[in-house]
Amino acid sequence: MENASKRTDAATVEQPREGPAWPAELMANANLPFRPTDALVTTQNPPDFDWPFVPGADRYRLELARDAAMDGGALVSAEPVINFYNFPGPLEEGTWFWRVRFHTPEGGWSAWSETRRFRIAEGSVPFPVPPIDEMLARMETAHPRVWTNSRELAAFRERRLHGAAKTVFENARASVLARMDDPLPPDPTFPYMDRSISSVSPEWVKALQDLRKYADTTLDHLLKAAFVYLISGDRAIGEHAKAHLLNFASWDPEAATRFDINDQVHRAVAYRSAIAYDWLYDLLSPEERQTVQDMVRTRIAVLIEHYLDRQPIYQYPFDSHGWTIAGYIGLMGTIMLHDIPEAEAWVRRAVPAFINLLPPWGGEDGSWSQGTGYWQWSSGSNKELMDVLLSAGAIDAYDKAFSRHEGLYPIYMFPHGSPTGVFGNDSHYLPDWPSIGLLNRLAQMYGDPRLQWAAEAIGERTVSGLQDYFYGDERIAPRPPADLPKAKWFEATGLVAMHSDLTDPERISLYFKSSPYGSYSHSQADQNGFILHAFGETLALKGGYYDYYNSVHHRGYTKRTYSANAITFDGRQGQPIDDFDAKGRMVGFASHPAFDAATGDAVAAYRGGELSRALRHIVYMKPSAFVVIDDLAASGPDGVSFEWNLHADERLTLDPDGGATIEKGKAGLQVRLHGADSRGSKASVETRFLDPEGAEATPVAWAAGMSQMHATFATPKTNAATLVATLAPYRLEGGAPQTIASEEREGYLRLSFEGDAVLYVRTAPAGAVVDTGADGYRFAGAALAVHGDSLLLVHGTRVERDGSVVFESDAPATAAWGDGRLSASADCDVALSLAVPGEVALCELVTGRELSADGHPAARLGSQGVHWTATPGRLALRLEQGQHAYRLDDAPLPGPLAPVTLPTEIDGAPGETTLEAWLDVDGGRLAWGRLALKAGKYEVLEAPAGFAFARHGRIGRGALGSSEPVLLRGEPGLLRLRRVGEAGETR
Numbered sequence: 001m002e003n004a005s006k007r008t009d010a011a012t013v014e015q016p017r018e019g020p021a022w023p024a025e026l027m028a029n030a031n032l033p034f035r036p037t038d039a040l041v042t043t044q045n046p047p048d049f050d051w052p053f054v055p056g057a058d059r060y061r062l063e064l065a066r067d068a069a070m071d072g073g074a075l076v077s078a079e080p081v082i083n084f085y086n087f088p089g090p091l092e093e094g095t096w097f098w099r100v101r102f103h104t105p106e107g108g109w110s111a112w113s114e115t116r117r118f119r120i121a122e123g124s125v126p127f128p129v130p131p132i133d134e135m136l137a138r139m140e141t142a143h144p145r146v147w148t149n150s151r152e153l154a155a156f157r158e159r160r161l162h163g164a165a166k167t168v169f170e171n172a173r174a175s176v177l178a179r180m181d182d183p184l185p186p187d188p189t190f191p192y193m194d195r196s197i198s199s200v201s202p203e204w205v206k207a208l209q210d211l212r213k214y215a216d217t218t219l220d221h222l223l224k225a226a227f228v229y230l231i232s233g234d235r236a237i238g239e240h241a242k243a244h245l246l247n248f249a250s251w252d253p254e255a256a257t258r259f260d261i262n263d264q265v266h267r268a269v270a271y272r273s274a275i276a277y278d279w280l281y282d283l284l285s286p287e288e289r290q291t292v293q294d295m296v297r298t299r300i301a302v303l304i305e306h307y308l309d310r311q312p313i314y315q316y317p318f319d320s321h322g323w324t325i326a327g328y329i330g331l332m333g334t335i336m337l338h339d340i341p342e343a344e345a346w347v348r349r350a351v352p353a354f355i356n357l358l359p360p361w362g363g364e365d366g367s368w369s370q371g372t373g374y375w376q377w378s379s380g381s382n383k384e385l386m387d388v389l390l391s392a393g394a395i396d397a398y399d400k401a402f403s404r405h406e407g408l409y410p411i412y413m414f415p416h417g418s419p420t421g422v423f424g425n426d427s428h429y430l431p432d433w434p435s436i437g438l439l440n441r442l443a444q445m446y447g448d449p450r451l452q453w454a455a456e457a458i459g460e461r462t463v464s465g466l467q468d469y470f471y472g473d474e475r476i477a478p479r480p481p482a483d484l485p486k487a488k489w490f491e492a493t494g495l496v497a498m499h500s501d502l503t504d505p506e507r508i509s510l511y512f513k514s515s516p517y518g519s520y521s522h523s524q525a526d527q528n529g530f531i532l533h534a535f536g537e538t539l540a541l542k543g544g545y546y547d548y549y550n551s552v553h554h555r556g557y558t559k560r561t562y563s564a565n566a567i568t569f570d571g572r573q574g575q576p577i578d579d580f581d582a583k584g585r586m587v588g589f590a591s592h593p594a595f596d597a598a599t600g601d602a603v604a605a606y607r608g609g610e611l612s613r614a615l616r617h618i619v620y621m622k623p624s625a626f627v628v629i630d631d632l633a634a635s636g637p638d639g640v641s642f643e644w645n646l647h648a649d650e651r652l653t654l655d656p657d658g659g660a661t662i663e664k665g666k667a668g669l670q671v672r673l674h675g676a677d678s679r680g681s682k683a684s685v686e687t688r689f690l691d692p693e694g695a696e697a698t699p700v701a702w703a704a705g706m707s708q709m710h711a712t713f714a715t716p717k718t719n720a721a722t723l724v725a726t727l728a729p730y731r732l733e734g735g736a737p738q739t740i741a742s743e744e745r746e747g748y749l750r751l752s753f754e755g756d757a758v759l760y761v762r763t764a765p766a767g768a769v770v771d772t773g774a775d776g777y778r779f780a781g782a783a784l785a786v787h788g789d790s791l792l793l794v795h796g797t798r799v800e801r802d803g804s805v806v807f808e809s810d811a812p813a814t815a816a817w818g819d820g821r822l823s824a825s826a827d828c829d830v831a832l833s834l835a836v837p838g839e840v841a842l843c844e845l846v847t848g849r850e851l852s853a854d855g856h857p858a859a860r861l862g863s864q865g866v867h868w869t870a871t872p873g874r875l876a877l878r879l880e881q882g883q884h885a886y887r888l889d890d891a892p893l894p895g896p897l898a899p900v901t902l903p904t905e906i907d908g909a910p911g912e913t914t915l916e917a918w919l920d921v922d923g924g925r926l927a928w929g930r931l932a933l934k935a936g937k938y939e940v941l942e943a944p945a946g947f948a949f950a951r952h953g954r955i956g957r958g959a960l961g962s963s964e965p966v967l968l969r970g971e972p973g974l975l976r977l978r979r980v981g982e983a984g985e986t987r
Contacts (some may be wrong), residue, residue: 364405372410409490481922
């Protein structure tokens with residue numbers, strides 16, 4: 001349904017009486033939620049507005065105002081006939097409030113929804129969405145419309161003469177020419193059309209995989225041939241492509257490629273044929289065009305019935321296949337507009353919803369709730385319609401906040417060198433060609449050198465996909481993300497990444513999840529779970545495999561909480577699977593050069609009500625130790641046995657001193673449990689994959705025969721527990737885990753780390769004040785970290801040092817400060833104050849923008865999210881809900897430095913390489929560049945201490961390319977290499 005609406009002046013509208021409440025069942029499950037979420041800070045102007053679809057409603061009233069009471073009337077309003085809306089013009093920056101109500105012919109107007117707040121940040125990017133009539137009028141009437149149009153076609157064809165586009169074109173042409181004499185592919189068959197076996201059996205899945213491979217291979221050939229014709233005008237190849245297109249149009253839509261056998265094959269035949277139709281349009285006779293149009297019309301009718309009629313995507317947006325299909329409906333409608341009469345209705349129904357909801361699985365911070373595996377596939381699918389809407393002249397959806405920030409997701413959650421992905425199905429995939437292509441496209445659209453570097457750090461530019469013809473801009477000079485902090489909280493999806501380095505592929509990384517997206521679709525029941533990578537190895541991993549969707553192994557093990565490094569109880573009971581309301585919440589985060597911290601609250605995910613508290617705090621004591629603190633409580637009087645789960649890929653050994661050691665490849669992880677509540681835990685190791693009933697759920701398909709090790713530390717039955725674990729990753733060769741001294745004291749643990757850092761962990765009941773005695777600290781909070789003059793308070797309200805209050809807040813906050821930095825967050829608006837040395841100025845950490853202390857407090861809070869005042873030795877701030885990071889001194893901002901010369905000796909020949917350099921966000925120097933070599937295998941004979949190959953890390957021997965990316969931290973020194981073989985040799 002199109003988003004028909006009218007903007008109205010509130011003063012002219014009769015205010016309806018208070019009516020029926022919003023149905024409670026619409027506030028839960030996988031219904032479209034209210035957006036903007038309360039307290040959202042957006043850089044998109046205006047943001048997208050959504051609310052639950054109400055069956056029977058004929059219209060809605062959306063109102064916006066600048067005051068929370070909204071008693072002055074709406075400044076902006078609209079009455080759409082569907083449950084989403086995008087305004088056609090920008091709003092004033094600053095804080096807004098919004099509400100919505102629905103209308104039914106029988107009951108009239110409903111009560112208002114809850115009033116929610118959002119703030120449009122200063123420097124926001126306009127994203128007005130014109131009415132669908134205007135977008136339709138803008139769209140191309142001629143062909144082609146996919147990736148180019150009649151005005152730009154000549155320039156688009158010129159790309160084939162240079163660079164990566166030339167390689168893409170030549171590869172596609174050679175592939176087509178090699179198969180010019182092949183017979184047309186026959187309509188495929190499927191052995192289980194009678195559904196004589198289960199659709200989740202291995203046999204059915206194998207037959208589907210064979211069907212998809214056949215369809216994808218033949219359709220890929222069609223698109224390559226049509227594309228080569230579009231670019232070259234080669235008549236023979238065009239006729240070859242046309243023959244294939246008409247052959248696909250002859251396939252029986254009720255046979256093996258029917259929707260209910262496999263929706264992915266059904267949709268692929270339709271939308272890829274539509275793309276080929278667009279590119280071959282001038283070769284097709286009217287009768288041939290009609291043949292293809294009839295096929296598309298027949299196949300798309302089934303898609304519309306499922307995802308716009310029966311289960312509309314704007315009512316239930318969290319359907320992975322449904323979301324993708326809605327995009328393809330919009331794509332086919334855009335292609336067939338003016339050719340098929342019904343195509344206009346396809347566009348009206350699908351395109352506004354796609355623009356508004358893009359994407360259901362993420363938010364304005366660019367993150368993806370279903371994990372790195374499905375980010376690769378779904379992000380690519382999203383761009384198929386985005387690119388066509390752009391080339392057809394409708395709208396540039398790359399201006400959406402999600403798209404503008406999307407590149408941050410792979411930089412933090414799926415960086416180059418990752419030994420696996422993280423969270424969700426298909427997380428076994430490593431960063432590879434999908435990431436390279438997506439990063440190249442994003443770098444191109446925003447001119448972002450950091451994304452260009454991130455793509456190059458994974459590998460050379462991809463030239464295998466047709467999109468690679470126009471994805472990327474080789475003129476953008478790559479630059480590492482030196483200006484970004486090394487940790488990030490993605491608020492929209494409840495994900496946190498903590499890294500020792502963003503650029504080194506052998507970084508230490510911990511990933512933490514407490515997500516509002518539940519365990520639905522491709523997400524799993526792993527709220528408050530973590531994953532730890534170090535030195536290029538997966539150490540603490542997410543257990544289980546995604547052999548295929550809903551397999552015995554996937555459903556019985558991989559989806560379950562006990563397969564995660566998370567908390568279960570009383571015999572592996574955990575969070576329910578396939579439940580959108582099994583949610584977690586990330587309620588605190590801070591990042592500082594000395595330490596990072598995050599707090600997840602997963603109590604709502606344990607839907608049985610057995611737990612009344614399930615907080616997990618994770619503290620990164622930099623550079624090489626993590627502390628996991630679980631604050632747990634049972635609801636019933638008899639208590640429960642809490643279970644602390646840990647998973648490894650290869651070797652996991654229980655240690656006699658209360659912990660475990662994991663080894664994988666060249667790295668190890670020492671895990672130790674501390675404190676009274678951990679003593680007496682029963683430790684066990686399991687090598688089988690057991691389902692909830694204890695039966696073995698063995699992986700099959702590609703994961704057949706694979707194994708892992710699973711440890712559980714189970715407490716005696718108790719009503720409450722504080723479980724404290726330290727995790728120390730280390731290199732097996734020449735390394736050792738960091739020494740961590742543990743002292744148990746009255747009401748707290750004292751953990752001492754190398755470099756004089758100390759972490760105090762409260763073990764007394766929540767609300768107790770911890771007094772560290774001779775150490776001089778008193779604090780109210782879950783933990784307090786100290787390193788020199790820098791402090792970190794985790795989920796607390798007060799810190800005293802030597803009798804003086806150095807931090808105070810009026811609500812629980814997580815904050816790190818010292819050395820000219822402040823990072824703070826809270827789950828609500830919060831007032832805090834802290835002791836500071838001398839005078840301060842408040843500047844945004846990343847941008848360096850100075851934040852004024854002048855003006856009315858409410859006005860400043862409403863415009864910039866903070867109001868602050870400073871007196872000698874004291875800084876007071878009022879912060880809006882969410883995360884904040886500031887500079888408090890005049891230290892230099894990240895920026896370019898003088899180039900660095902790296903002396904080299906390659907096979908005895910002296911030389912030098914000039915590297916570009918930047919001052920990074922923590923005040924260190926990072927240099928980068930490319931090393932010119934004869935491609936082959938090399939041995940590293942000597943290297944500076946801070947040297948690494950961007951793609952390989954600190955290798956002793958390995959294959960290097962002719963232009964190998966390198967990194968250097970610290971001072972340069974001689975790099976000596978010796979060539980020991982050709983790149984392809986295996987000796």
